[in-house]
Amino acid sequence: MSEEFEPIIVAFCCNxxxxxxxxGAGVARLQMPTNFRIIRTMCSARVDPEFILRALSxxxxxxxxxxxxxxxCHYIGGNYRARRRIALLRLVLEQYGFDPKRLRLEWVSxxxxxxxQTTLTTFVDTIKALGPTPLVKEGQ
Amino acid sequence: xxxxxMFKKKPKADKSAKNTADKAAAKAAPVKSxxxxxxxxxxxxxxxxxEASKLPFSDLVxxxxxxxxxQGFGTPPNGKIKLxxxxxxxxxxxxxSILDSNDGVLxxxxxxxIVMWPIAADGKEKDIAAMNDGEITxxxxxxxxxxxxxxxxxxxxxKKSAIVVCYGTCACFGGSPALANLVGGGKDEILxxxxxxxxxxxxxxxxxxxxxxxxxxxxxxxxxxxxxxPVLYDTVKTLDQVIDVDYFVPGCPPLQxxxxxxxxxxxxxxxxxxxxxxKGTTVGVVTRTLCDQCSRRKEFRRITKIVEPHEIDVDxxxxxxxxxxxxxxxATVGGCNAKCTSVGQPCxxxxxxxxxxxxxxxSALTAIASLFPVIDDDPTCGEDEIIDxxxxxxxxxxxxxxxxxxxxxxxxxxxxxxGK
Numbered sequence: 001m002s003e004e005f006e007p008i009i010v011a012f013c014c015n016x017x018x019x020x021x022x023x024g025a026g027v028a029r030l031q032m033p034t035n036f037r038i039i040r041t042m043c044s045a046r047v048d049p050e051f052i053l054r055a056l057s058x059x060x061x062x063x064x065x066x067x068x069x070x071x072x073c074h075y076i077g078g079n080y081r082a083r084r085r086i087a088l089l090r091l092v093l094e095q096y097g098f099d100p101k102r103l104r105l106e107w108v109s110x111x112x113x114x115x116x117q118t119t120l121t122t123f124v125d126t127i128k129a130l131g132p133t134p135l136v137k138e139g140q
Numbered sequence: 141x142x143x144x145x146m147f148k149k150k151p152k153a154d155k156s157a158k159n160t161a162d163k164a165a166a167k168a169a170p171v172k173s174x175x176x177x178x179x180x181x182x183x184x185x186x187x188x189x190x191e192a193s194k195l196p197f198s199d200l201v202x203x204x205x206x207x208x209x210x211q212g213f214g215t216p217p218n219g220k221i222k223l224x225x226x227x228x229x230x231x232x233x234x235x236x237s238i239l240d241s242n243d244g245v246l247x248x249x250x251x252x253x254i255v256m257w258p259i260a261a262d263g264k265e266k267d268i269a270a271m272n273d274g275e276i277t278x279x280x281x282x283x284x285x286x287x288x289x290x291x292x293x294x295x296x297x298x299k300k301s302a303i304v305v306c307y308g309t310c311a312c313f314g315g316s317p318a319l320a321n322l323v324g325g326g327k328d329e330i331l332x333x334x335x336x337x338x339x340x341x342x343x344x345x346x347x348x349x350x351x352x353x354x355x356x357x358x359x360x361x362x363x364x365x366x367x368x369x370p371v372l373y374d375t376v377k378t379l380d381q382v383i384d385v386d387y388f389v390p391g392c393p394p395l396q397x398x399x400x401x402x403x404x405x406x407x408x409x410x411x412x413x414x415x416x417x418x419k420g421t422t423v424g425v426v427t428r429t430l431c432d433q434c435s436r437r438k439e440f441r442r443i444t445k446i447v448e449p450h451e452i453d454v455d456x457x458x459x460x461x462x463x464x465x466x467x468x469x470x471a472t473v474g475g476c477n478a479k480c481t482s483v484g485q486p487c488x489x490x491x492x493x494x495x496x497x498x499x500x501x502x503s504a505l506t507a508i509a510s511l512f513p514v515i516d517d518d519p520t521c522g523e524d525e526i527i528d529x530x531x532x533x534x535x536x537x538x539x540x541x542x543x544x545x546x547x548x549x550x551x552x553x554x555x556x557x558x559g560k
Contacts, residue, residue, distance in 0.1 A: 025299040049550070050502035057549040070519035080518050087523070087530045091506065095537035097554040102226060105523075134554035 005063035007127040009036040011120065012047045015058045015076040018066035022060075024113030026063070032117050033124040042084075043067070045078035049089045052103060056135060062102045062127040066119070069107040079107070099130050154345075205387040216410045217250055221277035223252035224268065224297055227259065227375065228290035229317040230283025234308035237393030238280070241400045242377030247407050252277070253295040256297075267299055276301040277408055282308040283375040284317040284546055289370035296401040298383040303416070305402065309392040309490045311379040313500075316544015319354065319538065321545050331355060378546040388422040392490035392543065397477055398424030408415065422495075425475035429494055431486050434469055434478040442513030446532050449500035461511060466539065471503035492541045499549055501540035508533065 008014045013019040025032065041047055044067025052063045067079040067087060083105060090100040104126075105117045144329060165259050229233060235257070239245055248254070255276060256263030268276075279301040285291050298304055309315040323329050336343050343353040362453075364485045379385055389398050401423055408414035424440035426432070441462040449465055460467040460481060480487050493500035512529055515521065531541070541548055 028458065048497075048502060049505050050497060052500040052501075053499060053502055053549040057551075077514050079513045081510050083239070083526055084512055084530065085506055088505055088509045088533065088536060091527075091530060091533075092501070092537045095322070095535070095553075096550055097556065099556050131204045131558055134556045135550065136554070 004131060005128060007064045007114050007124060007132070008059065009064060009069075009120075009124060009127060010055040010060045011038045012037050012041050012044070012051070012063070012065045013037045013108075014039055014044045014046075014067045014074075014079075015042045017068035017072065017098040017107075018044075018116070018129065020110035021066070021112045021116040023103070025116040026113075028113045030117040031111060031125060032120055035127075036093070036120055043075050043084075044082035045066050045075070045076040049092075049098075054134065056098070059133060059137070060124060060137070061133045063134070064104045064106065064120070064123050066106050066108045066116070069109055072107075072109060076126055094136060097134065101126055101130060102133075168215045180446040192286055200239070210291045211387065214250060218410075221252045221406075221410055222271075222275060223248065223546075224254045224263070224276050224296055224301065225254065225259075226256060226279065228281060228283035228294055228379070229286035230308065230310050230315075231258055233393045234282035234310075237308075237391075237396070237398055240393075240396040242396075244403050246401050247403055251306060251407055251410050266298070268296055271300050272304050273299055276305045279306060280305045280307045280402075281379055282311050282348040283379075284310040284314050285373075285379060285382045286317055286320075287370040291382055294379060303381045303386045304383065305387045306379045306385040308394060309390055309492065309543050312388050312390045312547075313492045314376055314378050315392065315543050315545040316489075318378070318544075318546035319542070321375050322537065324553045324555060327372040333377045342362070344436060375552050376546055382544070386419050387417070388420075389424060390422065390473075390490070391424065391476060395424055398417075398475075403419060413460050415525070425473045425491060427495060428474050430469040430472045430474045430476070430478055430481070430491070431473045431475075434459075434481045436460065436481060443511050444513065449484060449486065456484065460484075460486050461508075466508060468500070468504050468540070468542075470507040471500050471540075488542050489540075492544055492547070499536070500544040504540040505536065 012118075013020075019038070022038055039051075044065055047065050048128055052065070055063050065082060067082055068074065070079060072084075073079040076098055084104040086103065090103050094100045104123055108116045108119060154269055160320070175276075225235065225238065245558070254261045254263070255271075276297070278299040281294055281297060281304060283290070285294060305313050310317055314321075320330060325332075326376075335341060336353050355370055358369050358371050380388075387402070389402060391398060403413075403416055409416050431438070436459045437457050438459040439462050441459075443461070443464045446466055447464045447466055449460075452463065452465075453466070455463060465486045467481065467486035469478075469487040471493065472487050472489045473491050473494045475491055478487075489500055489504065493503060497503050509530065530536075
């Protein structure tokens with residue numbers, strides 16, 4: 001393949017911190033790769049592991065979940081729950097044979113547009129280094 | 141009387157006594173009677189249990205007026221129907237569970253000719269192939285689809301049958317056979333392990349066939365022609381991924397009430413012309429999770445350590461999760477009346493996911509990950525510490541997907557090929 005691999009990344013952003021952080025990054029006109037699609041959820045704990053598995057099963061090369069910093073959750077403990085689930089889900093993905101780096105959890109607050117930019121940029125680089133999703137679509 | 145004689149004679153005497161009592165009780169009490177002698181409950185199980193059990197939020201809608209089996213069976217008005225029971229990749233437990241419907245299974249002999257039942261009857265593939273399309277009224281198929289023979293037979297039965305019932309967890313969700321999907325090397329790795337590396341095989345022993353391991357081939361030429369064996373698939377499929385299915389009966393094996401309900405629905409249709417349940421009905425499940433049926437007291441405790449049931453004195457009244465035993469109840473659809481948890485064993489999830497989700501494993505993962513308490517230093521602790529906590533769950537993939545790998549979103553193991 002001569003063209004450079006452009007990964008498809010699904011980013012789940014919590015409504016209260018990370019989505020506002022993404023907004024801030026846009027308003028500040030920070031340069032970012034365009035490989036990610038943002039899905040807004042009310043809380044990072046709203047991201048059911050099934051959502052992540054569905055994204056991967058439909059061909060996403062990586063999934064990133066962004067939530068409020070520890071102790072900043074709008075719902076007090078949602079991000080702690082998300083952290084546990086994603087840690088466990090990474091173990092499950094590793095057992096499937098995925099590189100666990102394809103799933104990442106990061107904390108981005110409403111004021112951290114710059115962190116949003118660097119997080120997404122490094123994640124896109126990570127996935128580019130990993131290559132396309134190992135999942136083989138049925139019939140291929 | 142010798143021990144063996146006791147073994148032989150006792151059940152027979154019991155059975156005849158019970159049958160007499162049942163018949164007497166059935167004559168005395170109408171089917172719908174609420175106050176029923178204990179003996180009659182068994183006799184009228186097919187008709188009454190489904191109604192009497194009154195599973196909350198049940199999909200078990202009794203179709204139309206009850207046709208009482210007490211009127212005597214005899215040959216159905218339009219002649220006997222044809223029934224086929226087949227196993228694909230299954231252990232045979234489902235076939236045995238069909239017999240669990242006690243005397244309800246006697247209806248089958250009156251109602252139907254069993255044209256195929258590998259475990260009990262003599263029907264052959266060529267007999268089925270010679271039939272007209274749709275000639276078989278009901279085919280009950282258990283087991284996942286794992287090789288070419290399974291696929292050929294289920295497709296053949298689908299073609300020849302009016303109704304196909306997806307019976308048991310392996311057929312519905314892949315079951316244990318579908319865990320083979322997690323072997324990265326697929327069928328080659330499985331065959332290599334089974335025929336060359338297991339210590340119990342002769343191939344493994346150095347002094348026996350040491351230079352040419354005996355591994356079954358799919359084809360071999362002999363004097364009389366070519367002999368073939370079915371070809372194993374890399375990915376185990378569920379029944380409805382291969383053929384169109386009319387009804388689902390989950391369970392490992394399905395509960396006796398489920399098969400009784402199924403038999404009753406068919407008998408009502410055959411004898412009384414009562415309409416069958418709508419296509420796609422899942423028999424024997426409720427819309428809530430197993431926890432809703434479990435009688436254990438829930439204190440919603442947080443756990444710090446995972447234990448196996450044999451490692452602790454299981455409190456008979458307290459929720460198993462509260463005691464640190466991983467139970468798939470919160471992720472599993474109810475319907476089994478919490479048989480396992482009532483005897484102190486955790487639910488392993490054989491009834492599959494609830495209707496609201498596709499992924500039973502993801503639901504279980506969510507529920508179990510949330511069990512671990514938020515610790516005091518949670519705001520400051522690092523990701524490694526969280527991974528350490530989560531690593532106390534051994535083999536999460538195998539545990540959460542023990543029965544539903546075939547219906548999971550990822551379906552099989554993958555291999556990273558690396559970047560550019």
